Amino acid sequence: MIIRLGYxxxxxxxxxxxxxxxxxxxxxNKLKSEEERLKKLKSVTxxxxxxxxxxxxxxxxxNIHFYRLTSKLIPLSTHPEVTWEYExxxxxELKRIGDIIKKSHMRVDFHPDQFNVINSVKxxxxxxxxxxxxxxxxxxxLMEYDEGKLVIHVGxxxxxxxxxxxxxITNLDRFPKRITSRLIIENDDKVFTAKNVxxxxxxxxxxxxxDLHHHxxxxxxxxxxxxxxxxxxTWNNESLPPKVHFSSPRESEFDxxxxxxxxxxxxxxxxxxxxxxxxxxxxxxIEAKKKDQALIKLVEDLKKINYPCEFLDSSTIKI
Numbered sequence: 001m002i003i004r005l006g007y008x009x010x011x012x013x014x015x016x017x018x019x020x021x022x023x024x025x026x027x028x029n030k031l032k033s034e035e036e037r038l039k040k041l042k043s044v045t046x047x048x049x050x051x052x053x054x055x056x057x058x059x060x061x062x063n064i065h066f067y068r069l070t071s072k073l074i075p076l077s078t079h080p081e082v083t084w085e086y087e088x089x090x091x092x093e094l095k096r097i098g099d100i101i102k103k104s105h106m107r108v109d110f111h112p113d114q115f116n117v118i119n120s121v122k123x124x125x126x127x128x129x130x131x132x133x134x135x136x137x138x139x140x141x142l143m144e145y146d147e148g149k150l151v152i153h154v155g156x157x158x159x160x161x162x163x164x165x166x167x168x169i170t171n172l173d174r175f176p177k178r179i180t181s182r183l184i185i186e187n188d189d190k191v192f193t194a195k196n197v198x199x200x201x202x203x204x205x206x207x208x209x210x211d212l213h214h215h216x217x218x219x220x221x222x223x224x225x226x227x228x229x230x231x232x233x234t235w236n237n238e239s240l241p242p243k244v245h246f247s248s249p250r251e252s253e254f255d256x257x258x259x260x261x262x263x264x265x266x267x268x269x270x271x272x273x274x275x276x277x278x279x280x281x282x283x284x285x286i287e288a289k290k291k292d293q294a295l296i297k298l299v300e301d302l303k304k305i306n307y308p309c310e311f312l313d314s315s316t317i318k319i
Contacts (some may be wrong), residue, residue: 001274002281005299005315006066006107011055011292016243019052023075028082041084044075045160049093053100060104063313064295065109066243066283071136078135079163091142098143107240108285109149109184110136116177117155118175119168126171133179140182147240149184154192167198172204179313185244189217189256192220194227203232208234211245212270213287217254224270229278242280246270247287260289264301275319 010018021044031037052073059067074090076082087094102110116129118274131152140148153283172180187194187202194215201208210231215224235242248263249255274282288294295315302309302317312319 001279002312002318003274004065004107004283005295005317006068006283006285007292007295008068008111008285009070009291010289011058012293013296014054014058017051017054017082019048019055020049020072021047021075022072025076025079028076038084041075041086042089042208045073045086045090046093046202048073048075049090049097052097053093056097056100056104056106057253059106060100062292064191064292064304064315065104065106066315067106068237068285069108069110069139071110071112073139074135075278078132080128080131087138087142094139094142095144098145101143101145107147108145109151109243110139111151111231112136114153117157118152118171119164120171121156121167123156124161126174129173130179134176137178145221148182149207149240150179150182151186153186153188154197157191161196165196167191168200169204178205184243186211189214189215189220191218193222194224194231195218195220195222198227198231198234202230206234207238207242207313208247209243211247211287213247213249213256213258216249217256221267225273225277228274232278232280232282235280241282243283243285245285245287258287258289261294262286262288262298264298264305264307267298268302268305268307270311271319291315 009020023040023044027042028037076088077086083233094296104222117125118129120126136150154165154168167239184207185197187197194210197208208231232242246262246267248259248266250259286295286298299311299314312318
């Protein structure tokens with residue numbers, strides 16, 4: 001089994017580099033002319049795309065093969081009161097970013113913000129979600145990156161868990177194929193357990209993302225060892241390996257907030273479960289406050305505890 005580790009959005013080892021600079025609507029609205037507004041949007045977008053190239057090249061240099069793109073790459077791109085043709089100005093930059101990703105065989109994905117709710121009871125929220133997810137797909141298309149996925153939670157629990165899951169399935173019919181073909185669904189830490197999401201993914205034939213921290217915070221007594229093979233099997237029709245999210249609680253055992261780094265013993269225990277229950281390669285998104293530094297430290301810590309694995313490079317292990 002080969003396991004690749006990834007991190008989220010910001011490379012802390014790169015100083016003053018971020019692909020997530022924003023322009024608030026209030027700031028945008030205060031600018032006096034359309035020319036000034038467009039200039040501001042273009043300036044921030046250029047900074048973001050330039051910094052994203054820097055981060056991707058850093059990943060390549062450090063043999064990091066899995067990375068989560070920021071959803072804030074293009075400022076105000078989905079705001080209902082802002083219309084600007086960013087693709088007209090940045091198609092070359094986005095194509096170049098896609099070329100870097102594909103040339104390096106890096107896996108990247110988006111995790112759209114939690115206000116994107118497929119099973120909302122409000123039409124406007126659903127319409128906004130379609131617009132936002134379409135934008136993410138537009139970026140993948142401009143990058144010419146066909147393997148990009150969108151991580152989504154089940155969402156609203158209005159009306160109870162059972163009705164919420166039914167509403168997710170019903171509302172999904174309103175979403176275009178270009179979105180639904182890229183969705184992967186994650187269990188959360190408050191309502192929808194790993195078993196709930198597994199059942200849903202099996203019904204709608206969609207890959208599932210297992211979040212181990214969320215499972216610890218919210219479960220109905222299920223043992224993850226009993227679910228893991230079935231969860232990984234939801235990826236059988238995909239060209240990508242399954243992925244999981246891993247983080248450690250900041251303070252108490254069931255603290256939902258993420259710690260700076262990863263508890264190496266908890267991670268090793270999960271690797272042991274995976275080794276005993278499935279023989280599939282998989283990728284792990286490290287969701288820790290220290291981002292790439294947490295990934296690097298986790299590998300160092302695995303070596304310190306003499307975990308029985310082969311270190312293929314700085315972010316890949318074989319067990």
